[in-house]
Amino acid sequence: MSQEPVVSLRQVTKRVGRHTIIDNLTFDVPQGEIFGFLGPNGAGKTTTIRMMVGLMSITNGEILIKGKNIKSQFEQAIRHVGAIVENPEMYKFLSGYHNLVHYARMIPGIPKERIREVVELVKLEDRIHDKVKKYSLGMRQRLGVAQALLHRPSVLILDEPTNGLDPAGIRELRDYLHYLTREEGITVIVSSHLLSEMELMCDRVAILQKGRLVDVKRIQEFMNTDDKAQTFLIEALPVEQALAIVREVEGVSGVKPVSEGIELIADRAVIPEVVSRLIEANIAIYEVRSVRQSLEDRFLQITGGEKIG
Amino acid sequence: MVSLILNENMKLYRRIRTWVMVVLMIGAVLLGSFMEWHYDDKSMQGDGWRTEIADEQRQMQQGLSSPDMGDDTKRYYQDQILINDYRLEHDIRPTSGTMWDGINGSAELIVLITLFTVIIAGDSLAGEFATGTIKLLLIRPASRFKIWLAKYLSLILFSLMLLCILFVVSVLFNGLLYGFGWMNLPLLEVNGSGQVAEYNMVANLWKTYLLNGVSTIIFVSMAFMISSAFRSSTMAIGISIAALFAGAILMELLQAYDWSRYLLFANIDLSQHLSGRPYQEGMTLSFSIIVLAIHFAVFNLVSWLVFTRRDVAA
CATH class of the missing domain: 3.30.70.100 (Alpha-Beta Plaits)
Known part of the structure; x- marks a missing residue:
């Protein structure tokens, strides 16, 4: 695709004490793709994602979301991002609906109508007024997707989205993601250690190892390197x-x-x-x-x- | 900013815990007022006060003539005699036997407001870290400073709400117990020039509330700082409550040392300057205000800096 990348990382480095956790990451994520982060535990997938959403500081380099720097223009940059970082932890003592009201209030210009829309999209209409503590993990995951989509983000960032989901839940999530990229042009960034899942889900994969980028390729290229x-x-x-x-x-x-x-x-x-x-x-x-x-x-x-x- | 405070209020008032505290607060006012009324000397009610005051005057006159009386007590007796003379002369009854007695007594319960607000403050930030909701909270177009401020303001609003509950419930319930008489009863005090002056009772009550409210704000800031720095609600609540109750005891032990006047707890009770008996000779109201202001600034600066700078890794 010819458009400018939705997310781009430029020489991103993260150091904690003397340890370099992320070393000089540079890559672009184009619009409308499902982009996967792959790597063994401790490779730096979660750290990278947390830097993208501003939960962790960046030691060196910069991360741009739709051209806005996540560090210096945080409020403009994060406006375009919807995310679930690890498990979708919501306020258990509130109803699903009030959780959504809570997040909707934090972004200007989200009408009540939009809340109803995302609730329908994730098919939670029947249970949305129940307290979140009564939800199953799958329902929480769906509520998580709902809060991430509330403000019509350009990028959806999901850290280990399949964690703890049963096969049906994983399949449902996969279908959502495909729908969102194909129909709404949203870019999705996912990290996972379930390789078979990534294979079915992603268009392009970045492989991280010990904080370094090993390779970025389209899934097909990964599959058919040795044709002969x-x-x-x-x-x-x-x-x-x-x-x-x-x-x-x-x-x-x-x-x-x-x-x-x-x-x-x-x-x-x-x-x-x-x-x-x-x-x-x-x-x-x-x-x-x-x-x-x-x-x-x-x-x-x-x-x-x-x-x- | 307003919507962020609405959010914090939603998270506060849609929890059972908060309403348990409100109920406990009301219960404490009812129980405290009832006990005080029940064990009150009923002879002060109605018009009995004149003979009681006359008795008191005779006793204090006798007391003054005894040689082994300390200076403080002597001054207190002299002031009381002046006030009692003024009462008899202008027909102004003492608060005893009226609802004001119970209402002023209930002002002591502000310590409960401090306690409850400290519990909520200690859990306010640390709780979001513990449940992981902080991650979804901080990835919105609202800076960490605004979120921090909204939480802080919601705590102040919560303590103000408890204060209003305290006021309303104690006025209504004591009114029922003693009868809603003597609404405009003035407060009598001996002023600096040795004369008896009349003060408005309600204004005085709110002055007491607000002076005690200063200590509430300091303790809440402390709990909020620990909550932000250590991300542990247990630690924040524990340390702040320990400080709340042990502070006064500690200061008694340290009273002999000159430097102890610079400590937070020597200054936290501002009413010491109204009664004219400060913790140590030579401490003034402005001295205490400066010491409190420095603590307030440091607590909030630390909590803000730590909250806005540190990585969310958990």
Whole structure:
């Protein structure tokens, strides 16, 4: 997209005492994307997000939101941001509605009508006048989304939004985010340690490790870096015989037995040859499929196998 | 700014805790006034006061003639005799046996207002940190200073509300107990030039309220500062309440030392200057006001600086 980035970080550094927690981060988030932060625990995802919303000070560098500096023009910059930082902690002794009234009062120009609108959007109409302490975690998450959307922000920042949600809740959240980016042109920034979730959710991912930016790429680019030699899995019986035959085929490497069958690395063009050889030898073939590398595999590869989450 | 205060008030008055405090406040006024009325010497009620005063005069005259009387007591007796003469002469009854007795007595309960406001102040910032709501509070287009100020002002408003409750309830209930008579009864005091002067009773009552209110504000600022600096409501409430109750005892122990006059607790009770008996010889009202002002400024400066500068990491 050609528009100017909604959020941009310029040489952002955070030091606490002698420790450098965030080291020289520079990247842009374009409009209308779901942008993911990925990294092992302690990589600095939460710190970066807290600096973006002004909860933490920035030691060096600057963060711009729609061109406004979060440090020196805090009130103008934060106006464009809706956020949930970690769990959506609301006032439990207030009703969901009064929580929203509370946040609406803090931003000029939000009519009562808008509160009703966001409540409908997150489907909390029936329970909005109940006290938040009676809400389930999923309902709190939805109320969290509602408070973040109240003022029609340009950027939605969610820190670990799937924390503690059941699969249905995660799916619901994902659908919201897609709706918001596609229909309302909102930019979404999420951090998560659930890699499989990020894979389904994000358009682009930044990988952080030990406070440094390792890489920023589109999700597809992460998936298909090695187009030529792919990994395939063949489920065939008897295994020993099949192994011997597959090893003979030219252009095949890394043949090894795995629990589901035989794994091999080969050019896509070689696969028909492999299959016909197996059939000739009267081997029963149950399944042949390419093993797509998951984000998790790529991630481990990039960060050198450091344990995640 | 107004909407931020509305928010703080919403968070305050939509909690049961706040209303428990209000009920306790009303209960304390009712109970205190009733006890005082119940054990009151009923002979002062109605017109009995003239014979009582005449008796008192005779006793004090006798007392004055005894040689082993301290200077303070002597002055007190002399003043009382002047006032009593004035009463008999102008037909102005003492407050005893009227509703003013109970109302003035209830003014002591301001310490409860301090206590309750300190509890709320101690929890005001620290509580938001503890529950994590601070994160959603600070990511709005309102500077931290404004949020801090709104919280502070909502505390002051809360203590003012309790003060009004104290006033209204004590006037109504004591009126019921003693009867709503002698509404315009003046307060008699011996002024600086040794003459008896008449003062307005209600104005005097509010003067007492506000002088005690000064200590409320100082303690609330202290609790608010600890709440902001340590982000622990237990610590803020604990330390401030300990200071509230132990301060006076501590000052008694330190009275012999000259430097103790510079301490907060030596100055927190401004009424010491009205009665003319300050904590140490030579302390003046302006001295105490300066000491209090410095503490007030330091408490609020620290709490504001810490709150606006520190990272929200929890």
